[in-house]
Amino acid sequence: MEDQPHQAPPPTPPPQPQGPQPIKMAPDQEKNNNINTRHMSRPNNTPRGIIICTAIILILSGITIFTLWFIYHPKNPSFTIVGAAVYALILTPSPLSSISTSMQFNILIKNPNKRVSIFYDRLTTFISYHDQTITPPFELPPVFQEKQGTVALSPVIGGGNPVPVSAEALNGLSLDVEGYGVMQLGVVVVGKLRWKIGLFTTGKKSVHVRCDVAVSVKNGSYGQVPLLPSPNSCHVNV
Structure with missing residues (x-):
């Protein structure tokens, strides 16, 4: 029996360069980050809302006082x-x-x-x-x-x-x-x-x-x- 010629194994391909791998965060940390992002992106309208509410209250109070004065306009004693x-x-x-x-x-x-x-x-x-x-x-x-x-x-x-x-x-x-x-x-x-x-x-x-x-x-x-x-x-x- 004749000996079979020895075949060399196929060459191993060179390693491919890999990009940065995403960092996995714990679920609680990811949730907190999402909440902070929403708060940072939301504009702060609190002072404007307070001013608008105060103006509405003052206007309604003035209308109420004027109406009462008009209806019950008092006569002098x-x-x-x-x-x-x-x-x-x-x-x-x-x-x-x-x-x-x-x-x-x-x-x-x-x-x-x-x-x-x-x-x-x-x-x-x-x-x-x-x-x-x-x-x-x-x-x-x-x-x-x-x-x-x-x-x-x-x-x-x-x-x-x-x-x-x-x-x-x-x-x-x-x-x-x-x-x-x-x-x-x-x-x-x-x-x-x-x-x-x-x-x-x-x-x-x-x-x-x-x-x-x-x-x-x-x-x-x-x-x-x-x-x-x-x-x-x-x-x-x-």
């Missing part, structure tokens, strides 16, 4: 002087013209509104003669007035404390008292009020009231004095 008393009246011409007096006035306040209540804050009252103040201001207590309600106040104003006045005012009041037995006075009330409409209460508004009255002081009579027929009107400005 009315003031009336229904009684008076003079407890002291001293006119001092020198060395400094001054008036010392103590008077009491009964004041009725009526609320004409059917749907609106009123808070009166920091009210003060004083008496004037020919537009000159002849008493120190007297502070009234806070008052809450129900719808269509009536409040009565009876402050004693002056307290006998002297108030400097002009010589003209002093001579005029002396002539009225001694010559005619009548004093033409102004009862002034100033302060702040708030309207209450349902659950909504407005901000404070200035109120100024002036009531012109004529009182009889004949024969030096003191105590309760009659109110003489006169316009006796009270002008209310809010």
Whole structure:
């Protein structure tokens, strides 16, 4: 038997160059990376959203307040002087013209509104003669007035404390008292009020009231004095 020729094995192909192999990540790490990528790519609209929501709330609040004010637009309260008393009246011409007096006035306040209540804050009252103040201001207590309600106040104003006045005012009041037995006075009330409409209460508004009255002081009579027929009107400005 003849020997078979020996065949060499086929040559081994050279190794092929390989690119970078993908790195495999654990499932939890891959999930976190995806979440971070989404957060980074999403624009931050939070400040803009807050501004838009705030603007909408302010606009709706303004519309609501305007609607309530339009529907329940309140009328001014009315003031009336229904009684008076003079407890002291001293006119001092020198060395400094001054008036010392103590008077009491009964004041009725009526609320004409059917749907609106009123808070009166920091009210003060004083008496004037020919537009000159002849008493120190007297502070009234806070008052809450129900719808269509009536409040009565009876402050004693002056307290006998002297108030400097002009010589003209002093001579005029002396002539009225001694010559005619009548004093033409102004009862002034100033302060702040708030309207209450349902659950909504407005901000404070200035109120100024002036009531012109004529009182009889004949024969030096003191105590309760009659109110003489006169316009006796009270002008209310809010």
